[in-house]
Amino acid sequence: xxxxxxxxxxxxxxxxxxxxxxxxxxxxxxxxxxxxxxxxxxxxxxxxxxxxxxxxxxxxxxxxxxxxxxxxxxxxxxxxxxxxxxxxxxxxxxxxxxxxxxxxxxxxxxxxxxxxxxxxxxxxxxxxxxxxxxxxxxxxxxxxxxxxxxxxxxxxxxxxxxxxxxxxxxxxxxxxxxxxxxxxxxxxxxxxxxxxxxxxxxxxxxxxxxxxxxxxxxxxxxxxxxxxxxxxxxxxxxxxxxxxxxxxxxxxxxxxxxxxxxxxxxxxxxxxxxxxxxxxxxxxxxxxxxxxxxxxxxxxxxxxxxxxxxxxxxxxxxxxxxxxxxxxxxxxxxxxxxxxxxxxxxxxxxxxxxxxxxxxxxxxxxxxxxxxxxxxxxxxxxxxxxxxxxxxxxxxxxxxxxxxxxxxxxxxxxxxxxxxxxxxxxxxxxxxxxxxxxxxxxxxxxxxxxxxxxxxxxxxxxxxxxxxxx
Numbered sequence: 001x002x003x004x005x006x007x008x009x010x011x012x013x014x015x016x017x018x019x020x021x022x023x024x025x026x027x028x029x030x031x032x033x034x035x036x037x038x039x040x041x042x043x044x045x046x047x048x049x050x051x052x053x054x055x056x057x058x059x060x061x062x063x064x065x066x067x068x069x070x071x072x073x074x075x076x077x078x079x080x081x082x083x084x085x086x087x088x089x090x091x092x093x094x095x096x097x098x099x100x101x102x103x104x105x106x107x108x109x110x111x112x113x114x115x116x117x118x119x120x121x122x123x124x125x126x127x128x129x130x131x132x133x134x135x136x137x138x139x140x141x142x143x144x145x146x147x148x149x150x151x152x153x154x155x156x157x158x159x160x161x162x163x164x165x166x167x168x169x170x171x172x173x174x175x176x177x178x179x180x181x182x183x184x185x186x187x188x189x190x191x192x193x194x195x196x197x198x199x200x201x202x203x204x205x206x207x208x209x210x211x212x213x214x215x216x217x218x219x220x221x222x223x224x225x226x227x228x229x230x231x232x233x234x235x236x237x238x239x240x241x242x243x244x245x246x247x248x249x250x251x252x253x254x255x256x257x258x259x260x261x262x263x264x265x266x267x268x269x270x271x272x273x274x275x276x277x278x279x280x281x282x283x284x285x286x287x288x289x290x291x292x293x294x295x296x297x298x299x300x301x302x303x304x305x306x307x308x309x310x311x312x313x314x315x316x317x318x319x320x321x322x323x324x325x326x327x328x329x330x331x332x333x334x335x336x337x338x339x340x341x342x343x344x345x346x347x348x349x350x351x352x353x354x355x356x357x358x359x360x361x362x363x364x365x366x367x368x369x370x371x372x373x374x375x376x377x378x379x380x381x382x383x384x385x386x387x388x389x390x391x392x393x394x395x396x397x398x399x400x401x402x403x404x405x406x407x408x409x410x411x412x413x414x415x416x417x418x419x420x421x422x423x424x425x426x427x428x429x430x431x432x433x434x435x436x437x438x439x440x441x442x443x444x445x446x447x448x449x450x451x452x453x454x455x456x457x458x459x460x461x462x463x464x465x466x467x468x469x470x
Contacts, residue, residue, distance in 0.1 A: 039385045040378055042336045042370035045317060055231055057305040059222040059240065059289065061297050063215060067186060068208035072097070077209075078180075084193055087215075088184040094210060097180040106173045109166050116163035123156040188214040189299060218297055220289040222305050224257060229285065232257050237308035238289045240297075250297065251308065252289040259285050316350070317361040324349070324359055325374050333365065334372040336384045342372060343380050 071077065078098040082088060127149055134145035191211040220240055224232055234256040242248040262283045289305060291297075324331050327349065335345040347364030365371070370386065372378060 038382055040334070040342055040372050040375075040382045042334075042342075042372045042384045042386060044386075045319070045365060045369050045371060046367045048319065055228075055307070056241075057222045057224065057228075057231065059220040059303050059305040061218050061294075061299055061301040061303065062221050063188065063213045063299065064217045064219050065186070065214040066191075067184075067188070067212040067214070069094070069182065069210040069212070071209035075176075080193060080195075082190050082193075084190050086190045087188075088190060088212065089187050090184060092184045094182045094184055094190075094212075096182070097176075099177050099180045102173055102177050102180075106170060106177070109170045109173060113163060113166040113170065116159050116166060120156060120159045120163065123152050123159060127152045127156065184212060186212065186214050187216070188212045213299060215299060218294040218299065219291060220252065220303060220305065222287050222289070223263070223284040224287060225284050229257055231307070232287050237310075239306045239308045240289060240291070241304040241306060243302055243304060246304075248296065250291055250293065252291040255288045255290060257285050257287045261286060314353075314360070317365055317367060318353070318356075318358045319361055319365075319371075321352075321357050321359055323371055323373060327359065331359075334374060334378055335365070336370040336372070340384055341380075342378060342382045342384060 076098045078096045080095045081093045082095070088094070130145055130149045130152065134142065134149070137145055189212070191213045192208075193210050194207050195209075222232075232254050234254055236254045238252045238254050240250040240252060262285060297303075319333070321327060323333055324347070325334075325344075326332060330346065331349050332344050332346045334342050337343045345364055348362040350360030350362040352359055370384065372384070
């Protein structure tokens with residue numbers, strides 16, 4: 001048997017083992033055991049839905065416009081008139097500032113204004129008297145009167161300025177008292193009220209005292225971290241899916257991830273295997289979906305965010321045609337029943353997708369069912385398992401020199417691909433012990449019997465060293 005034939009046989013064995021790997025595992029376990037231990041692997045129908053493989057992010061519906069109300073740091077809030085969740089209209093009173101201090105300041109400013117008026121009147125009278133006396137004064141006293149008049153005039157101008165300042169101050173105090181009740185500038189819902197910390201503990205920036213979310217046009221806000229930030233691409237199409245009814249969807253467009261507004265997370269995420277090397281603070285970054293339409297969405301509603309791959313969504317259950325037996329006459333599938341055993345179940349087929357090689361299942365299956373891929377060894381009543389069969393399990397592979405049951409013969413037309421001279425190799429695969437050892441040694445190329453086996457298989461003398469190199 002030459003090297004090419006050995007490769008062909010090896011490739012054929014690997015191919016057959018891959019196709020019926022589950023059967024190998026089941027049959028090998030069945031040797032020397034009661035048949036009740038035979039297991040058939042089943043997989044859920046729901047896992048075959050392509051949409052179940054799409055990565056989803058969590059999102060929440062929020063308004064396009066948010067009004068953050070900053071509290072006047074110099075004033076105290078006397079009363080809050082709304083609570084979180086309250087619906088407000090334009091002009092709705094939100095909270096009221098304390099005006100007691102302002103009223104005291106107003107009284108003081110009014111007294112200062114009256115005093116300025118009195119001072120100004122006295123200065124005008126003083127200037128008039130000095131100017132009268134100056135006219136009859138001697139030349140030696142003229143300079144003294146002039147100086148006194150100029151000083152009084154400067155004091156008058158100072159008093160006039162002070163009076164104007166007090167008028168402005170009184171006007172501002174009146175305005176503050178009149179605006180002590182803060183009202184809403186838009187229709188919306190009260191999202192938050194911050195009566196405690198006035199600064200963000202993470203960024204150090206000031207926090208809004210009250211936040212109002214506008215009602216009407218919505219958008220969807222999501223968050224990503226350092227590990228999944230690549231899932232969001234600016235300008236990519238997005239699908240918004242209801243968590244309650246996944247058949248309800250909306251479309252939109254991803255914005256860029258806002259990496260400038262990092263949001264800290266108190267939960268430490270572990271990187272690596274040891275606590276010494278890898279506790280890091282996980283940070284999240286917001287992004288938004290600008291919706292094409294928000295009809296049917298509610299403010300604060302939690303939704304799923306998916307990338308729009310352009311794949312057309314199909315209604316109902318669709319199965320790969322390989323799972324369906326006798327599709328042309330009496331279609332049926334292997335299904336796990338309520339007792340955890342296999343049964344053949346008839347199904348009604350609908351449309352056929354020639355591109356994806358799938359059939360629509362109109363009846364006979366539910367999304368919650370578990371099914372098995374058709375294999376010759378499967379039979380009704382066989383116990384099932386949901387655990388994937390480990391192909392690397394030593395028990396699942398045949399012993400040296402053996403072939404698993406059900407593989408002791410090759411198809412008749414397989415002779416066209418194998419040389420006629422390979423009779424001893426065929427006998428080796430049929431399980432003849434002595435010739436199998438010779439065949440094994442032949443393939444290892446390190447035993448005299450192997451050389452003899454090679455000679456018999458090729459019908460010629462043992463190859464020269466150059467032939468072995470070839």
